[in-house]
Amino acid sequence: MIPYGRQDISQADIDAVVETLQSDFLTQGPAVERFEKALTDYCGAAFGVAANSATSALHIACLALGLGPGDLLWTSPITFVASANCGLYCGADVDFVDIDPETFNLSPVALERKLEAAHAAGRLPKVIVPVHMTGQSCDMAAIAALARRYGVRVIEDASHAIGGRYRDAPIGNCAFSDITVFSFHPVKIVTTAEGGAAMTNDPALAERMRLFRSHGVTRDERLMTRPADGPWYYQQIELGYNYRMTDLQAALGVSQMNRVDDYVARRHAIADRYDALLSGLPVKPPLRRTDGRSALHLYVIRLAAETLAAPGHRAVFEGLRARGVGVNLHYIPVHTQPYYEARGFAPGDFPEAEAYYAAAISLPMFPTLGEADQVRVVDALKEALAV
Incomplete structure (x- = not known):
C-alpha cells in the first residue's frame, strides 16, 4: 500500500x-x-x-x-x-x-x-x-x-x-x-x-x-x-x-x-508530475496561488461533477484503496461532527466546505514518493474512474 x-x-x-x-x-x-x-x-x-x-x-x-x-x-x-x-x-x-x-x-x-x-x-x-x-x-x-x-x-x-x-x-x-x-x-x-x-x-x-x-x-x-x-x-x-x-x-x-527546503522542493517536483499525469482526467488538481509558495503538505484533487454522479466519490476512494493506493480525505467539515452538531451546527451551514468534502481526495504526497509509484497512483485512479 x-x-x-x-x-x-x-x-x-x-x-x-x-x-x-x-x-x-x-x-x-x-x-x-x-x-x-x-x-x-x-x-x-x-x-x-x-x-x-x-x-x-x-x-x-x-x-x-x-x-x-x-x-x-x-x-x-x-x-x-x-x-x-x-x-x-x-x-x-x-x-x-x-x-x-x-x-x-x-x-x-x-x-x-x-x-x-x-x-x-x-x-x-x-x-x-x-x-x-x-x-x-x-x-x-x-x-x-x-x-x-x-x-x-x-x-x-x-x-x-x-x-x-x-x-x-x-x-x-x-x-x-x-x-x-x-x-x-x-x-x-x-x-x-x-x-x-x-x-x-x-x-x-x-x-x-x-x-x-x-x-x-x-x-x-x-x-x-x-x-x-x-x-x-x-x-x-x-x-x-x-x-x-x-x-x-x-x-x-x-x-x-536542515532539510526543510529540500523537502518542499521535492514536494513541488512531485506536484508538477501529478499535474502532468492528471491532465485530461475528470479531476481538478489543487490551485497554487501566485502570491506565495505552498509547502504542499497535501495534494488534494476534486472529482468532476460527472464522476460524482457515477461511479461516485466513495466508489473512487474505495477503488483506489483496493488497488493499493492509501488515499485519505482532509477533512470532514468540523461543523458536521456529532459533537459540533450537538452544539447547534447542521449540514448546510457552510455549503462551500460541504461541496469540497463531497469531491475531495488526498493523493499520496511525501518526499520519497518515486516516479513509478506516482504512475501507479494515477493508473489506479484511471481504473477507479473507469476512463
Whole structure:
C-alpha cells in the first residue's frame, strides 16, 4: 500500500537522537532551545515556543491572547478538529467561516460579510484562526486588514505549512498575525515524531505561552509575587499544563530543519508530475496561488461533477484503496461532527466546505514518493474512474 504520507528519517536524524539519549538531558534541556532557535532563524519570527503537539500550541496561543468564557473563536470548517477545539478548551464559543472553493482556505470575502454582521449584532470574535490548508497560505494580508478593522486577534494555524512562503516571506514570520502555530507530526513537512510550536513577535505573548506550557510555574523572580526563598524556589502563578517538548523530539527537529527546503522542493517536483499525469482526467488538481509558495503538505484533487454522479466519490476512494493506493480525505467539515452538531451546527451551514468534502481526495504526497509509484497512483485512479 502506498501511504498518503510518510516521514523521512535519515542517519543524521538517528545520530542526533542517539546523541541526545546519551546526554545529560532527555527533557527540559538545551535541545529544545536549539530547535526553537532553528525555527526563529528560518521563519524570521522573534520567538518560538516548542510544545508537545500543535494542538497544545494552539491551546496556549489562545490562553496567551486571553481567550475565555464568553468569548468567541472563528476558524475554517475544513481543518482538523483541533483548530476549533482549542477555543472550547478555553471555555469560549466556536463558529466557522466558509472556505474559498479554489484554495480550500478560509474565504476573506465570507469573513468580511460575517464580521459586518457580527459587528452589527454586537458579537464579534476575539480570535480568528485561519488554516493554511495543504500548506498554502491563506490571504493573510486581507484577513489581517479585517482583523485590525474589527479589533480581532489572529492565530495562523500553519500546521501544514512550515517551509511555505507568502508574499516572498516565510510562513511563520507573524507579519500578519499575533501567533503562528506549526505541527511536526510524522506526516508533516518536518517531524519531531509528535510536536508543535507557536511563533510570535510579541515578547509578552511568548512569555505567557512558555508559562502555560509548563504548569504555570516560573523561576523568574520578575514574575513572582514575593522574593524567592532560595535558589530552589519556584512559584505557580497560572493554571498551566504539561505541554513540554522533550529534548529527544527537539533533537530530531533540529536535524530535520536542515532539510526543510529540500523537502518542499521535492514536494513541488512531485506536484508538477501529478499535474502532468492528471491532465485530461475528470479531476481538478489543487490551485497554487501566485502570491506565495505552498509547502504542499497535501495534494488534494476534486472529482468532476460527472464522476460524482457515477461511479461516485466513495466508489473512487474505495477503488483506489483496493488497488493499493492509501488515499485519505482532509477533512470532514468540523461543523458536521456529532459533537459540533450537538452544539447547534447542521449540514448546510457552510455549503462551500460541504461541496469540497463531497469531491475531495488526498493523493499520496511525501518526499520519497518515486516516479513509478506516482504512475501507479494515477493508473489506479484511471481504473477507479473507469476512463
